[in-house]
Amino acid sequence: xxxxxxxxxxxxxxxxxxxxxxxxxxxxxxxxxxxxxxxxxxxxxxxxxxxxxxxxxxxxxxxxxxxxxxxxxxxxxxxxxxxxxxxxxxxxxxxxxxxxxxxxxxxxxxxxxxxxxxxxxxxxxxxxxxxxxxxxxxxxxxxxxxxxxxxxxxxxxxxxxxxxxxxxxxxxxxxxxxxxxxxxxxxxxxxxxxxxxxxxxxxxxxxxxxxxxxxxxxxxxxxxxxxxxxxxxxxxxxxxxxxxxxxxxxxxxxxxxxxxxxxxxxxxxxxxxxxxxxxxxxxxxxxxxxxxxxxxxxxxxxxxxxxxxxxxxxxxxxxxxxxxxxxxxxxxxxxxxxxxxxxxxxx
Amino acid sequence: xxxxxxxxxxxxxxxxxxxxxxxxxxxxxxxxxxxxxxxxxxxxxxxxxxxxxxxxxxxxxxxxxxxxxxxxxxxxxxxxxxxxxxxxxxxxxxxxxxxxxxxxxxxxxxxxxxxxxxxxxxxxxxxxxxxxxxxxxxxxxxxxxxxxxxxxxxxxxxxxxxxxxxxxxxxxxxxxxxxxxxxxxxxxxxxxxxxxxxxxxxxxxxxxxxxxxxxxxxxxxxxxxxxxxxxxxxxxxxxxxxxxxxxxxxxxxxxxxxxxxxxxxxxxxxxxxxxxxxxxxxxxxxxxxxxxxxxxxxxxxxxxxxxxxxxxxxxxxxxxxxxxxxxxxxxxxxxxxxxxxxxxxxxxxxxxxxxxxxxxxxxxxxxxxxxxxxxxxxxxxxxxxxxxxxxxxxxxxxxxxxxxxxxxxxxxxxxxxxxxxxxxxxxxxxxxxxxxxxxxxxxxxxxxxxxxxxxxxxxxxxxxxxxxxxxxxxxxxxxxxxxxxxxxxxxxxxxxxxxxxxxxxxxxxxxxxxxxxxxxxxxxxxxxxxxxxxxxxxxxxxxxxxxxxxxxxxxxxxxxxxxxxx
Numbered sequence: 049x050x051x052x053x054x055x056x057x058x059x060x061x062x063x064x065x066x067x068x069x070x071x072x073x074x075x076x077x078x079x080x081x082x083x084x085x086x087x088x089x090x091x092x093x094x095x096x097x098x099x100x101x102x103x104x105x106x107x108x109x110x111x112x113x114x115x116x117x118x119x120x121x122x123x124x125x126x127x128x129x130x131x132x133x134x135x136x137x138x139x140x141x142x143x144x145x146x147x148x149x150x151x152x153x154x155x156x157x158x159x160x161x162x163x164x165x166x167x168x169x170x171x172x173x174x175x176x177x178x179x180x181x182x183x184x185x186x187x188x189x190x191x192x193x194x195x196x197x198x199x200x201x202x203x204x205x206x207x208x209x210x211x212x213x214x215x216x217x218x219x220x221x222x223x224x225x226x227x228x229x230x231x232x233x234x235x236x237x238x239x240x241x242x243x244x245x246x247x248x249x250x251x252x253x254x255x256x257x258x259x260x261x262x263x264x265x266x267x268x269x270x271x272x273x274x275x276x277x278x279x280x281x282x283x284x285x286x287x288x289x290x291x292x293x294x295x296x297x298x299x300x301x302x303x304x305x306x307x308x309x310x311x312x313x314x315x316x317x318x319x320x321x322x323x324x325x326x327x328x329x330x331x332x333x334x335x336x337x338x339x340x341x342x343x344x345x346x347x348x349x350x351x352x353x354x355x356x357x358x359x360x361x362x363x364x365x366x367x368x369x370x371x372x373x374x375x376x377x378x379x380x381x382x383x384x385x386x387x388x389x390x391x392x393x394x395x
Numbered sequence: 396x397x398x399x400x401x402x403x404x405x406x407x408x409x410x411x412x413x414x415x416x417x418x419x420x421x422x423x424x425x426x427x428x429x430x431x432x433x434x435x436x437x438x439x440x441x442x443x444x445x446x447x448x449x450x451x452x453x454x455x456x457x458x459x460x461x462x463x464x465x466x467x468x469x470x471x472x473x474x475x476x477x478x479x480x481x482x483x484x485x486x487x488x489x490x491x492x493x494x495x496x497x498x499x500x501x502x503x504x505x506x507x508x509x510x511x512x513x514x515x516x517x518x519x520x521x522x523x524x525x526x527x528x529x530x531x532x533x534x535x536x537x538x539x540x541x542x543x544x545x546x547x548x549x550x551x552x553x554x555x556x557x558x559x560x561x562x563x564x565x566x567x568x569x570x571x572x573x574x575x576x577x578x579x580x581x582x583x584x585x586x587x588x589x590x591x592x593x594x595x596x597x598x599x600x601x602x603x604x605x606x607x608x609x610x611x612x613x614x615x616x617x618x619x620x621x622x623x624x625x626x627x628x629x630x631x632x633x634x635x636x637x638x639x640x641x642x643x644x645x646x647x648x649x650x651x652x653x654x655x656x657x658x659x660x661x662x663x664x665x666x667x668x669x670x671x672x673x674x675x676x677x678x679x680x681x682x683x684x685x686x687x688x689x690x691x692x693x694x695x696x697x698x699x700x701x702x703x704x705x706x707x708x709x710x711x712x713x714x715x716x717x718x719x720x721x722x723x724x725x726x727x728x729x730x731x732x733x734x735x736x737x738x739x740x741x742x743x744x745x746x747x748x749x750x751x752x753x754x755x756x757x758x759x760x761x762x763x764x765x766x767x768x769x770x771x772x773x774x775x776x777x778x779x780x781x782x783x784x785x786x787x788x789x790x791x792x793x794x795x796x797x798x799x800x801x802x803x804x805x806x807x808x809x810x811x812x813x814x815x816x817x818x819x820x821x822x823x824x825x826x827x828x829x830x831x832x833x834x835x836x837x838x839x840x841x842x843x844x845x846x847x848x849x850x851x852x853x854x855x856x857x858x859x860x861x862x863x864x865x866x867x868x869x870x871x872x873x874x875x876x877x878x879x880x881x882x883x884x885x886x887x888x889x890x891x892x893x894x895x896x897x898x899x900x901x902x903x904x905x906x907x908x909x910x911x912x913x914x915x916x917x918x919x920x921x922x923x924x925x926x927x928x929x930x931x932x933x934x935x936x937x938x939x940x941x942x943x944x945x946x947x948x949x950x951x952x953x954x955x956x957x958x959x960x961x
Contacts, residue, residue: 228556284562285555285569332566 079103080110087116092124101142108146114155118162126166136167144178151186157195164202172203180222187226193235197242210257216247217258231282237295244275245305268307269314275299275306276318280325287329287336296322300346312353319350337376340369348390358391366391420695421672424450426916427689427699429679430706432460433902434893436659436666437909438704440522443669444926445917450697451666452677454709458663459656461708461866462505462896467497470862473504477864482723483708483895487864495859501777502731502862506769506786507654507902508533508750510634511641515902516648519658523928527661529652531774532645534743536635538614539753539803540606544741544810547610549646550639564604571601571611576636578629585625593628594621609754615646617900619764619790619872620755634903647901649748649769651776655896679705682714687889702916704891707869721892723867726792730800731784733860737772738783740814747774750900751807758802764791766803767900782859790872790898797863808856868895870904891915 164170223240330339425447477484519525537544588596616631681690741749753766773780897904914920
């Protein structure tokens with residue numbers, strides 16, 4: 049009994065497996081031929097819908113089938129119904145089931161939009177809960193984030209005037225919750241950069257109802273500083289994550305969004321200290337391409353702000369850094385050569 | 396012949412392997428295994444599925460051998476037994492001030508948690524044994540420092556949101572964590588510290604501070620001190636970190652109703668399905684190695700053709716001289732208590748379990764090894780609601796270890812009393828209340844501080860059970876890989892003695908140990924659980940294809956498009 053290997057599959061079992069697979073392929077092909085045939089015939093009845101459902105369940109990426117589905121619903125199904133919304137609710141449930149398996153399929157999110165816009169009384173609050181759930185499952189799903197912005201706007205419209213001021217502060221907190229969970233999240237930082245200007249505007253107009261936040265926002269200098277600290281904390285923890293650098297760029301290139309009265313002197317001061325911090329970080333993280341990239345970026349920016357030519361000594365360091373970048377990151381060579389021109393002209 | 400633990404009967408009778416009806420038990424087999432500990436039980440299942448005839452017996456009336464789970468009727472009997480004669484346990488003391496409903500309690504002699512990414516969990520999945528068990532998650536690892544329990548920040552989120560660490564410390568910590576996840580291929584970094592204590596490596600290469608090192612090495616890594624060799628500690632820290640990203644934000648899971656013995660029963664059941672035969676209450680009373688015959692207390696004889704595998708605890712005085720000697724020289728001290736509080740304060744939301752680690756030097760006893768505690772509430776199925784079972788252990792042997800455990804216990808007691816007293820009251824009179832400029836009354840903080848210091852909790856912690864004992868094993872603590880686990884006189888010896896459980900509160904090292912014994916018996920471990928359990932996921936297309944096939948078979952008309960109702 050030594051070294052006797054237990055047979056994994058018998059030849060017969062293997063053949064059966066193969067057969068099953070072949071069967072699967074045939075089944076799918078047969079199904080799609082049939083559905084396409086229905087479409088050519090202009091069949092828009094229950095039978096067509098059922099077969100369409102079957103095919104979509106297997107392959108939701110087949111976008112023609114979603115177009116066909118809407119044709120069926122618009123022409124053959126919805127006009128004959130008394131309670132359209134009830135049916136569309138079922139349709140939403142169907143899409144949700146598909147989303148559980150295929151959360152990154154455009155056509156699914158798109159179909160939800162269509163359902164809600166077709167419904168007489170769409171439940172946007174429920175939809176918001178749904179997309180929150182989707183982001184709980186995967187906080188980096190940008191399909192869900194995009195869709196969330198759309199739903200939020202719709203939801204806000206349904207609220208009485210007095211309650212609308214609570215939506216943006218909640219969303220601000222929501223981005224923080226997601227960023228805290230995992231700050232390597234382009235979408236969450238992006239959402240934050242979208243919601244902050246809206247919040248600022250609502251605060252100015254006296255619409256924002258979150259008193260604590262209003263208090264924070266009414267001191268723009270401190271708020272600007274706290275956002276800087278927040279993102280720098282993340283950069284210090286993981287300088288190799290790109291998403292945090294982009295948020296910092298947003299803060300530093302458009303500080304007037306948060307801090308409208310920012311003086312050029314203060315802006316220069318913040319950029320200068322940021323360069324210093326990144327340089328310290330770079331000392332510790334010599335392999336970090338992002339550090340060099342942003343040192344160059346902010347140094348060029350700094351002298352633009354100062355309306356000065358880049359001093360020769362600084363220019364030499366930058367040229368060296370840019371050389372490094374060209375080597376390590378050949379894809380952005382063009383950009384680095386542009387930088388080179390700016391820096392060299394200073395020499 | 397079929398008396399098994401109350402846990403099995405009352406909670407999940409299905410898990411218990413079917414027992415052979417006496418006296419029609421087999422009289423010959425390929426491999427005879429004595430002892431239903433975790434090592435022997437996995438071995439039995441692996442061999443059964445490989446095609447060997449396996450007879451599996453145990454001298455006890457319950458499964459688990461030295462890793463058994465006992466109810467409160469069985470517990471005092473066990474204490475008497477091991478104090479009388481046991482190669483594994485000694486110095487057992489049980490304190491139970493008042494009678495309890497014995498069937499509602501399950502005391503695990505060797506509690507273990509299962510890392511989400513580990514060879515044992517993989518084996519449970521592969522062998523389908525997980526289907527017989529119920530698991531729950533455990534998120535919170537606490538470290539005792541500065542007289543309080545700190546939750547260990549190990550995830551990126553915890554570190555990012557921590558208010559206690561400076562950005563510099565955060566970065567160092569993140570750097571270390573990133574390094575550790577792929578440490579094996581970064582030999583150039585840790586190579587110079589190959590044989591040096593990990594504390595030296597972490598201080599010099601990552602500038603980490605004592606607090607972080609304690610947390611990483613002793614809590615996350617569950618090492619017995621910071622002096623563990625660098626690669627050993629890195630391996631163990633990584634184990635936690637990769638587990639954290641496996642099924643969710645929790646590093647470990649635990650099986651309900653008990654640990655190793657529950658898994659043992661699962662594997663025994665699997666072995667039985669694979670053809671192994673079982674018998675309990677069968678004590679090895681005689682052995683004839685030449686004719687490969689074992690004799691049991693009921694007079695039955697079993698002949699084996701390949702090997703006899705026996706655990707240390709199954710070896711009786713009558714047969715000891717005929718078995719290669721093993722020398723369990725490493726100690727684990729255990730202290731298990733059941734308290735009348737649910738201890739929710741220590742558990743993560745939605746959970747009922749936590750691990751608390753007392754690093755070296757954190758106790759006033761001057762402990763030179765860590766003390767580890769696993770705490771389970773009622774959700775674990777081991778205690779009734781409102782109560783909690785604390786399993787404290789240390790690899791520090793003897794009276795010193797016992798002192799460390801007692802000290803740690805008193806810290807836990809003080810901590811839970813403090814933390815669970817949100818509703819404490821103290822006497823205040825008019826003079827203690829001062830008014831703010833805006834006219835709001837507040838309590839004088841001086842009074843408040845004094846009251847907190849002299850604070851005597853209303854509630855008192857009652858110990859419903861207190862159990863202490865010493866366990867021996869032949870596996871040294873923290874050995875990176877297990878060498879010579881099975882004591883024998885080379886592959887030719889017909890008898891293999893398994894070497895007890897590793898000194899771990901995890902299952903690490905066990906699968907490796909089983910594989911080595913398996914290879915010794917079968918020749919190699921290539922086909923270890925190489926079984927296709929055939930349950931391909933049924934999906935839409937499979938159903939359709941099957942249906943399609945069926946129709947083809949039925950009427951040979953391969954057109955299913957018109958009638959595809961499933």
